[in-house]
Amino acid sequence: MKVLKFGGTSVGSAARMKHVASLICDGEQKIVVLSAMSGTTNSLVEISDYLYKKNTSGALEHLNSLEQKYYAVVNELYATEPYREQGRELIKSKFDYLRSFSKSVFTTFEEKVILAHGELISTALVNAYLQECGVKSCLLPALDFMRIDKNGEPDMAFITGHIHEMLQENAGYELYITQGFICRNAYGDIDNLQRGGSDYTASILGAAIEASEIQIWTDIDGMHNNDPRFVKNTKPVPSLHFEEAAELAYFGAKILHPTCILPAKLHNIPVRLLNTMEPSAPGTIICNEIEKGKIVAVAAKDNITSIKIKSGRMLLAYGFLRKVFEIFEQYRTSIDMITTSEVGVSVTIDNPHHLTDIVDNLKKFGTVTVEEDMVIICVVGDLLYENIGFQSKVVNALRDVPVRMISYGGSNYNISFLVKAEDKVKALGNLSAELFE
Numbered sequence: 001m002k003v004l005k006f007g008g009t010s011v012g013s014a015a016r017m018k019h020v021a022s023l024i025c026d027g028e029q030k031i032v033v034l035s036a037m038s039g040t041t042n043s044l045v046e047i048s049d050y051l052y053k054k055n056t057s058g059a060l061e062h063l064n065s066l067e068q069k070y071y072a073v074v075n076e077l078y079a080t081e082p083y084r085e086q087g088r089e090l091i092k093s094k095f096d097y098l099r100s101f102s103k104s105v106f107t108t109f110e111e112k113v114i115l116a117h118g119e120l121i122s123t124a125l126v127n128a129y130l131q132e133c134g135v136k137s138c139l140l141p142a143l144d145f146m147r148i149d150k151n152g153e154p155d156m157a158f159i160t161g162h163i164h165e166m167l168q169e170n171a172g173y174e175l176y177i178t179q180g181f182i183c184r185n186a187y188g189d190i191d192n193l194q195r196g197g198s199d200y201t202a203s204i205l206g207a208a209i210e211a212s213e214i215q216i217w218t219d220i221d222g223m224h225n226n227d228p229r230f231v232k233n234t235k236p237v238p239s240l241h242f243e244e245a246a247e248l249a250y251f252g253a254k255i256l257h258p259t260c261i262l263p264a265k266l267h268n269i270p271v272r273l274l275n276t277m278e279p280s281a282p283g284t285i286i287c288n289e290i291e292k293g294k295i296v297a298v299a300a301k302d303n304i305t306s307i308k309i310k311s312g313r314m315l316l317a318y319g320f321l322r323k324v325f326e327i328f329e330q331y332r333t334s335i336d337m338i339t340t341s342e343v344g345v346s347v348t349i350d351n352p353h354h355l356t357d358i359v360d361n362l363k364k365f366g367t368v369t370v371e372e373d374m375v376i377i378c379v380v381g382d383l384l385y386e387n388i389g390f391q392s393k394v395v396n397a398l399r400d401v402p403v404r405m406i407s408y409g410g411s412n413y414n415i416s417f418l419v420k421a422e423d424k425v426k427a428l429g430n431l432s433a434e435l436f437e
């Protein structure tokens with residue numbers, strides 16, 4: 001069985017939902033993961049923000065206008081009055097529930113319940129539409145099988161056991177529709193897989209059912225060789241190795257959630273990126289094969305902070321790096337890039353939450369310099385060290401960009417550079433010109 005995931009723009013209007021229905025109804029049994037309609041999760045975040053700030057009228061105003069948009073979708077989506085009526089009732093009951101949060105205390109617990117509603121509504125609407133069309137479709141509630149553990153990692157044993165049970169209990173349907181993004185945590189509360197997490201739902205599910213393929217349907221024809229939001233004339237990459245795709249996703253290629261490749265890679269399930277707006281385009285296939293001797297793509301990860309620790313005592317001192325890393329571990333802050341020299345070490349982090357405490361502690365070991373608003377530029381491909389000349393080509397492309405750090409050799413798949421945020425677009429453009437044109 002395949003798992004297909006459709007993102008926010010793919011279900012962003014009644015017309016798009018109908019189009020998705022036409023893509024998934026081919027007689028083949030499949031699991032379909034849906035995101036919230038585009039814009040909804042952002043609106044729900046904003047509504048939560050008003051509730052945190054105890055601005056009830058601000059929250060209600062946004063809720064009411066979002067509710068009206070859904071009535072228009074219901075009107076356009078269904079052809080018959082009973083389904084329209086059922087759709088209106090669904091929207092009313094969900095929004096009445098959302099409005100009830102304005103009367104109670106508001107914490108992250110309530111926020112997560114609110115955020116879950118985008119996916120809860122989109123899946124209910126599409127499932128009812130499929131039923132109106134006479135398709136044998138059933139809704140599998142993600143909150144009944146998708147669970148994360150105390151560390152926020154998917155609880156694969158729980159997920160695998162429960163999804164198999166639910167598929168058995170509901171045998172014989174053509175389509176199983178479920179919500180991306182949402183889950184329960186180790187305590188049973190409603191939680192989520194972080195923004196953009198519907199891709200992750202699809203790959204976790206694919207791994208749990210040993211799917212034959214995971215398809216991520218979005219608004220672009222596959223992974224492009226550079227970020228199309230900042231560089232012109234980018235081109236789709238026909239195939240990527242799991243490791244290459246994982247690096248690109250982690251280092252900013254928004255088309256994929258950062259961690260979504262891992263479950264597919266562990267179970268060797270191919271991931272195909274496809275375009276809902278252009279379904280016949282070949283897209284990108286991500287699997288265990290690598291195109292030899294080629295640099296395939298570039299991505300950029302924003303909001304990076306670099307920290308340099310200089311220490312005279314580092315010279316020949318074993319254990320220095322352990323002490324440094326222990327501080328990051330103590331504050332549960334992961335490090336993205338590392339460069340070292342005899343007198344110092346530079347690292348980057350993307351979560352500055354504990355920056356002050358980390359810097360305070362690092363000062364015990366040396367002089368600490370922090371630079372914020374940096375960007376990691378990641379160049380991905382078959383970068384085995386035997387492939388002579390690749391790194392010089394990449395470095396040469398950045399000859400007129402100030403580079404703060406370079407990391408090469410950590411894997412066979414990437415070279416990363418740390419540059420200032422203001423130099424990001426130039427760096428990406430230079431790399432495209434040098435490597436792909």
Ligand code: ADP
Binds near residue numbers: 035256
């Ligand atoms: P969805 O809502 O379907 O999950 P996203 O907006 O999360 O879609 O991801 C698709 C978007 O990712 C594209 O519209 C594109 O602007 C952006 N993107 C960033 N980098 C890349 C890349 N290297 N290749 C393709 N798309 C990319």
Ligand code: ASP
Binds near residue numbers: 007008036181194199
């Ligand atoms: N709806 C969620 C978001 O906007 C999850 C997703 O679309 O993948 O982040």
Ligand code: MG
Binds near residue numbers: 007196254256
């Ligand atoms: Mg996405």
